Amino acid sequence: MAELLRVENLKVHYPIRSGFFNRVTDYVYAADGVSLSIEEGKTYGLIGESGSGKSTIGKAIVGLEDITAGKIFFQGVDVTDAKSRARINYNKDVQMIFQDSMSSLNPRKTIFDIIAEPLRNFSGYKEEALKSEVRHLLEIVGLPEETMYQFPFQFSGGQRQRIGIARAVATKPKLIVADEPVSALDLSVQAQVLNYMKAIQQEFGIAFLFISHDLGVVRHMTENLAIMNNGRLVEVGTRDDIFDHAQHLYTKRLLAAIPEIDVPNRAENRAHRKAIEVEFQEHKAAYYDKDGRAFPLISVSETHAVALPENYLEAEDL
Amino acid sequence: MSDSNLLVAKDVSVSFKIRGEFVTAIKDVSLSVKSGEVLALVGESGSGKSTFATSVIGLHDPSQSKVTGNIHMGERDLLALTPDEWPTIRGADIGMIFQDPLAALNPLAKVGDQIREALSVHKVYQESEYDGRVIELLNQVGIPHPERVAKEFPHQLSGGMRQRVVIALAIANKPRLIIADEPTTALDATIQAQILDLLKDIQDENGAGIILITHDLSVVAEVADRVAVMYAGQIVEDAEVAELFANPLHPYTRSLLRSNPTIDADTDELYVIQGTVPGLKHIDFHKDMFLQRTPWLPEDVRNEVDPQLEKVGPEHWVRGNSWRVFRFDDEV
Numbered sequence: 143m144a145e146l147l148r149v150e151n152l153k154v155h156y157p158i159r160s161g162f163f164n165r166v167t168d169y170v171y172a173a174d175g176v177s178l179s180i181e182e183g184k185t186y187g188l189i190g191e192s193g194s195g196k197s198t199i200g201k202a203i204v205g206l207e208d209i210t211a212g213k214i215f216f217q218g219v220d221v222t223d224a225k226s227r228a229r230i231n232y233n234k235d236v237q238m239i240f241q242d243s244m245s246s247l248n249p250r251k252t253i254f255d256i257i258a259e260p261l262r263n264f265s266g267y268k269e270e271a272l273k274s275e276v277r278h279l280l281e282i283v284g285l286p287e288e289t290m291y292q293f294p295f296q297f298s299g300g301q302r303q304r305i306g307i308a309r310a311v312a313t314k315p316k317l318i319v320a321d322e323p324v325s326a327l328d329l330s331v332q333a334q335v336l337n338y339m340k341a342i343q344q345e346f347g348i349a350f351l352f353i354s355h356d357l358g359v360v361r362h363m364t365e366n367l368a369i370m371n372n373g374r375l376v377e378v379g380t381r382d383d384i385f386d387h388a389q390h391l392y393t394k395r396l397l398a399a400i401p402e403i404d405v406p407n408r409a410e411n412r413a414h415r416k417a418i419e420v421e422f423q424e425h426k427a428a429y430y431d432k433d434g435r436a437f438p439l440i441s442v443s444e445t446h447a448v449a450l451p452e453n454y455l456e457a458e459d460l
Numbered sequence: 461m462s463d464s465n466l467l468v469a470k471d472v473s474v475s476f477k478i479r480g481e482f483v484t485a486i487k488d489v490s491l492s493v494k495s496g497e498v499l500a501l502v503g504e505s506g507s508g509k510s511t512f513a514t515s516v517i518g519l520h521d522p523s524q525s526k527v528t529g530n531i532h533m534g535e536r537d538l539l540a541l542t543p544d545e546w547p548t549i550r551g552a553d554i555g556m557i558f559q560d561p562l563a564a565l566n567p568l569a570k571v572g573d574q575i576r577e578a579l580s581v582h583k584v585y586q587e588s589e590y591d592g593r594v595i596e597l598l599n600q601v602g603i604p605h606p607e608r609v610a611k612e613f614p615h616q617l618s619g620g621m622r623q624r625v626v627i628a629l630a631i632a633n634k635p636r637l638i639i640a641d642e643p644t645t646a647l648d649a650t651i652q653a654q655i656l657d658l659l660k661d662i663q664d665e666n667g668a669g670i671i672l673i674t675h676d677l678s679v680v681a682e683v684a685d686r687v688a689v690m691y692a693g694q695i696v697e698d699a700e701v702a703e704l705f706a707n708p709l710h711p712y713t714r715s716l717l718r719s720n721p722t723i724d725a726d727t728d729e730l731y732v733i734q735g736t737v738p739g740l741k742h743i744d745f746h747k748d749m750f751l752q753r754t755p756w757l758p759e760d761v762r763n764e765v766d767p768q769l770e771k772v773g774p775e776h777w778v779r780g781n782s783w784r785v786f787r788f789d790d791e792v
Contacts, residue, residue, distance in 0.1 A: 191648040192619070193523040298736060328504040328675055333719035333730035341728065355648055358678070360728070362721035399653035401678035403720070408682055412660075415653055 145218075146349050147180040147236075147317055149205065152212035154198050172198040174373040174435065175212070180299035182200065183347040187360040187367030189396070194354045195373040200319045210365040216317075234264040237310040241322035245382065247294040253280075253305055254290040260312045279308040282345070283338050300331030304338060305455050311342050321353045336363060357400050361385060365444075369393050374436040376429075379446035391429050392436075395422045466669040467493045467516070467637055472509050472529035474520065478740070481788050482526055485511050486693040487745040489529075490769075493637065493669040498659075500672045500684035500701075502716075506737045508693040509673045513639050515539075515673070518546045533637065553580040555630030555668075559642040561622035564629075565614040571598075571625050572610030577631055586635040597628040598667075602658055620651035624658070630661055638662075641673045656683050677720055681705055688777075692738055692749035700775035707773065709783040711757075712750040718788070726760055731788070748780045756789045757782065 153176075155169040172195045180186045190196040201207040204215060205227055213222050218237070221227045237260070240246035245257055257276045261267055274313060277287050283304040294302055303323060310318050320339070324332040336359065342348060354360050360367055361381060368378045369392065377390045388394050398418040402411055428451065430436060436449040472489045475482040486508040493499045500540065501509040514520055515527050518541060531538040533553065541549065550556070566574055574593045579585050585593050598606035601624040607709040614622055623643065630638055644652040660683055663670055674680060680687055681702070687704045689697040689712060697710040708714045718731040735753040743749055751762040767780025 186511050191650065300736075321497060329716060329720045330504060330733040333721070336721065337729055357649065362656045395650060399650040400513045401653065401656070401676070403678050403681040403705060403717075405681050405705050407735060412682070416657065419654070439612070 146182045148215040150213045152176045153210040155210040171373045183351045185350040185364040187364035188353045194370045200321045222318045235316045237315040237318050239320040239323045283308045311455045317349045321350045376449045383446035429459035465492045466495045467530045470530040475526045477524045483740045496667045497685045498670045500680040500687045503690035507690040552633045555635035555638045557630045557643045561626045578632045584635045601628045623748040638670045696779045699779040707777045708751045
C-alpha cells in the first residue's frame, strides 16, 4: 500500500509569555518530535489522554496550527507551508470531522448550505448539480432528502455528526482527520456513526486519522495505531502489537484502565489494574527522560516501536 | 422488600410543564437500594435516569413539575418533605456527585473551605474536628499532599483531582446514600478507572448505598451489584449484575450490549439499533416503546398492552413478553 501522508519530527511549541515586557519565558511542548505515516485508504489511530497533544497533531496536519519544526509530506510533496498546500489543492484532499458537532456546524445555515460550502469552494458546480450532490451525500449518511432545508439545532447529536461526515466527504478527500468523532455520543448512536465512517472508507477509499482517547473504539476502527503521552509517541504498532504485546509501562496502564464487560473476573481485573498503577508510580522515572518526556522510539519488530531508554534491554536481563 | 433496603422507590412518576401542559417523563418507576450496594441505572440520553435521580434528592421545581409515588428512606417519605426540610437531608443522608466537577465546585472558594462549609451546614462533626476531617477526606479520595490542595482553588486542579474533591464533598458527612450521575463520563480512561475504584473503596469502607447513573455498560460491569435498564421513562429490565450480563433478556438490553465496540472487536460492522429514542410527547406508557425500533417482530408482540415487570429468575425482572420471542433482525 502506498503512503499517503508522512509526518516527520513534527514539533508544535506554544510560547508562554510572562513578566516584564511580556517576554517569552518558556514553551509548552504540545507536540515534540512526532513522526507517523498514514497509508492510502487505511485508518490510523492516535490515542492519548487529554493534554497529550493528539489534537494538536490533527490540527497541524489540516493546517490549523502553526508548526514550530518538522515536515509534513502528502503523496511525497512537502506541504508544511500554506503556499505549497494551495498549489496541490491539499485543502480539498484533506478534511476534518470535529468532536462537537453543534459548534462545528454554522447554526444560521441550512444543512444544504453547510454541505454545499466545500463543494462551492472546490468544485465549481452549478446550483442544480450541487443539489443532486448534496442529496447523494445525505443518502450516504442515511439522512432523508428533506433535511436539506433544516437547521443544525433540529437534529440529534448523532445526526449532526453524520452531517459533519457528509460535509467532510463532499470534496472526495483522500484523508479525513477525525478528532474524537464519537466521544460525545450514546453507545447505539456511536455504533451507527462508526459504521458510516467505515462505509464511506470502503466506497471512496478514504484514509482516516482517527484521534481518540477510547481504546475500545480504536481497537474496532484501526489496524495501526500510536500511543501519545506528553507530546511524544510512546508506542507505535499494529493492533496486535499494542493490545497483545504492549511494552511501554504507560501503554500497559492505559490498557489496564479500559473497563471490561467481564463480571466474573472483575475483582482480578481490578487487582491487576491497581498493581499496574503501583508499578507505574514506582517505575515511571525509568521510562521518561530527565524532563519527564518519553525517549525516542526504538524498533522492537518490523511494525512495533517503543520509546524505551537505550539501556532498557540490557537492564531487563539483570 | 426486605428490611435492609436503604431506599425504596415505588411507582414514581415525574411530569414536567411544557408550554402550559404537563408531559410525563418517567412513569411508575420502582427501585430499591440496599446499604453497601451499587445500583446502576442504565440507558441512553433521554431515557429518564437523571430525572429519577433528581426526584430522589428533591431537586424538581414544584411549580414546573409534578412528582407522584413514594420514595422512602427508612421511615421517612422523601416526597412529603417540605422545602425547609430538604437541606437537612441533602448532603447529610444523601450525597450527590455530578458529571461536571468544575460546575459543581465554587470557583471562588478554596477546596478546603468548600468542604468545611459542607461540614458546618450539617453539624455531623464538631467545629474542632473540621480541619482534621478535611485532610482525612482528601486523603480518602486519594489526593496527594492534602494540606496543600486544601488551600488551592478548583481551577488549579486537574479534571480527575476536581472530581475527587466533588466526591470528598459528597461523602463529607458520611451519607448513607450516594447518587453519582455520570461521574466518570468527562474523564480520561485511566482517571475513570481510578475514580471507579475509589467509589468501590468508599462503599466498602462506609457501607453506603450508591445509585450510579451511566450510559456506559462497561462501567456497569466493573462496579455495579444490581442493574436497572431504563428506556423511555420506564424500567425494562432489573437484575443482579452477573445475571444481567450472562443472561440479558429484554430486547433493549440485548441491543445495547450488541452495539458495544469493546465487546466484539473483530466484527467489521457494529450492530445499530434502528430509529431513535422517542420524544416525551410521543411516549405511550401503556406500550413497550422500544419495540417501535424492532419492526421485524410480529404485530401482536409489539403492541402488547401494559407490559409489566415480571420476575423471571431469583434476581431478575423483565418487562413484558417480547423477550420470549425476540430475535435480532439479522437472525430472523
